[in-house]
Amino acid sequence: MAITQRAAGEYAIRIEKLEKRYGDTHALKGLSFSVKPGELFGLIGPDGAGKTSLIRILGTLVLADGGYAEVLGHEVVKDYRKIRQKMGYMPGRFSLYQDLTIKENLNLFATIFGTTLEENYELIREIYVQIEPFKNRRAGALSGGMKQKLALCCALIHAPEVLFLDEPTTGVDAVSRKEFWEMLGRLKSKGITMLVSTPYMDEASLCDRVALIQEGEILQVDTPDAIEAAFPRSLYGITGADTYSLLLAMRADERTASVHAFGDSVHFTAKEAISAASLQSMLSEKGFADGVEVKEIRANIEDCFMELMSGGRLADEEISK
Amino acid sequence: MENEFSIEVRDLTKMFGGFTAVDHISFEVRHGEIFGFLGANGAGKTTAIRMLCGLSLPTSGKAEVAGYDVFRKPEMVKRNIGYMSQKFSLYQDLTVSENIYFYGGIYGLKRKVIFQKTEELLEKLDLKHARNTLIRDIPLGWKQKLAFSVAILHDPQIVFLDEPTGGVDPITRRQFWDLIYEAAKAGVTIFVTTHYMDEAEYCNRISIMVDGRIEALGPPAELKTRFQSQDMDEVFVKLARG
Structure with missing residues (x-):
């Protein structure tokens, strides 16, 4: 492969010129960026930007049509088994077993990963205690907020090094969104690398760095501060x-x-x-x-996003970088 | 019945068994007003909207929508309102013009009127080139604008918009609000729910539901002053977190 391999550990996630097509739809048009270990990285963009495709490729669930992608130093196709042991994934649509209880879902996921609820309990404790009173209730009968917490617990049960969250806050009210981001902040302090996608521009400011994406292309990658300053x-x-x-x-x-x-x-x-x-x-x-x-x-991320969408550019130094 | 309100609600209540989903809510919405109906997930918004649209009978209380009692004349209510939600709006397997024709038919418009309105609408939305394109093949932003226009095709007094702008890019979201303003200027009452707190500020008045009750109601500026907040986001969080 022409693209240079870097020492493992320098990046938690790295993609170069990543391509994905579905028939005539060009979902990802050669995306490149990298995420450092321990970073909380946001993929910010509307529906159809390519957020889900990108997360599925990194989560070893879908094959790219071109380019390169690695997670924790492992190439996504060749080393998919290694990645699956070390990653957690929370899909955009609730995908746990509706007719199993909270406890049964957690035990199932723990068993699949060869661990137990007790072994990594510390990691999920704060989130789990909020749904513990309902641990014998079937997942299908939970409210949206509780489903979300259960899905996050299941994604964390094997203490993953990297966590992919696909639109965890879409359709969620402003208060629950805030609470969810507070949970992500606490997970970050435990050293987990996170890639979070969202259509809500205001959530960019809660990330260390963000990629603004639109129709399969990256408009900008930087810290929210630097993007705003470059208006x-x-x-x-x-x-x-x-x-x-x-x-x-x-x-x-x-x-x-x-x-x-x-x-x-x-x-x-x-x-x-x-x-x-x-x-x-x-x-x-x-x-x-x-x-x-x-x-x-001062411009906010949404101002910048609209400027970039309309074919505008942020400051020239950003372009030459 | 002619009066200054499009919606008049008194002590409207809905119980499911022992659970009170909507708990004695009261408010009025004026003709041509943009009224934001906010609340956390599970606060009772959807249940309240279903009652106002004549889809669910109240347990007690009174509600008049477009001049008709939702208890006694739910069918007349349905005929005089428009409805659009992010989840359900247009048929993916029908073309743009077929969707317009279908909705026009549902609302009992004459063929001639439908054809005339179709042309006006395609012209206004700049969709003439796409009249024979399937809905599933047009971009989300167009879909939403078309869905809104179809929801007011029969010139209803009121249109209910349930999270109409979810998932679209920020420019399209604002173009959508242009359509809302325009309709309101023409006298259509807008009843809208949203999770975008900046959109709450575009409303003339808003109400915030917490646990089945309306905890605050007023123009955005007044609510910000009352709750000593910078923006609606802060008001919302203060109220919903209690």
Whole structure:
């Protein structure tokens, strides 16, 4: 293989020019990135970005059509058995046995991996105690939140070195999402490498590094901080106006590069450098004077994602790197 | 019945055996209002929506939707509302225009009206080139915009949107909200659930359900002040965590 082998241990996960096709659909268009041991790495992108395909290839469940992928120094096809012993996988769809109880599911997974619930109990204790009162209930009869905790316990039962989590927070309310990320934070402190996919842009800030992906291509890989700092233009937050009228008025102006609703404000960038004062007078021209406030703000991951999607680039130094 | 509200709910309650899923909720939604209906998973949102859509009979209380009592006239309620959810909306094995025709037929529109509306809709959504494409072959973002337009094809007074924007990219998500604003401006009442807290801020008013009850109701700005929070996310977490 032309691609150079690196010493095991330097990367927990490494992919180079990874390709996947399903018939006419080009799901992964030559992705490359690596994850360091102990890192909490986020794959951030909407449905159809290729997140699940990538996780399935790394989890040795699906074959790539080209490129190279390794997990913990093992190549995903040749050494799939070694990887399976050391990885945990929580699929996007609940995939445990619905007619087994919580306890039975855990014992089954422990037995498959030649271990017991007791042996690695410390690792799952915090999560398990929350579902323990229902340990004799069948998995099919659990609430969404409890199913999620059980699935995470089963994925951890053999103390894996690397954990793949495919959209664990999709369709989950804001509070449960927060709790789930707190659990991931505690697992990280135990040294487990994690690859987490999510369509929620705000979860990027909870990762050490992220890959922003869209339609099988990587838009950017970096720390959330560095991605935000690389936003190329002055970004203004406008508050205090009727959102929809403001969007329509600003979109129609040729000076506008982008204008998007963001919670209670509107984020605006201009094609050419513009000061807060001249933006304020631009707004007044359009009849948005009363109570409207303009402030220069720092871009968040969602701003950056939209900029990259629209064919924009983040700072030039990022490109040349 | 003509009044200023599209939805009027008094002490609406639903019990499943000994479990109270919806516990005496009361609120009104004005014509053309964008009303956000929030709550944690399991708080009772889906049960409440099913009652408001005439799909599930309340245990007690009163609810009028589009001027019809959900107890006595559930069929009239269904005829006067639109519904769209992320999970179910369009038929994957029908083409774009077949889906429009099918829904138009379900809602009892005349052929001529359906054909005219189909053209308007394809033009507006820039989907003319895809009229004969199967739904399963069009991108998710188009599907959602089309699903919304189909849900209001019969000019309902109210449209219920159950997590309509899950999984789409941030630009498409915002384009979807443009359609919502536009419909609201035209007088359609929007009743929407979402897990994106920034979308909660786009609503005129929102309610937050906790354990079957409505714990807070008001414009986003007012709720942020009342709960001394920076954004809706903080309000939501404060309320739902108790």
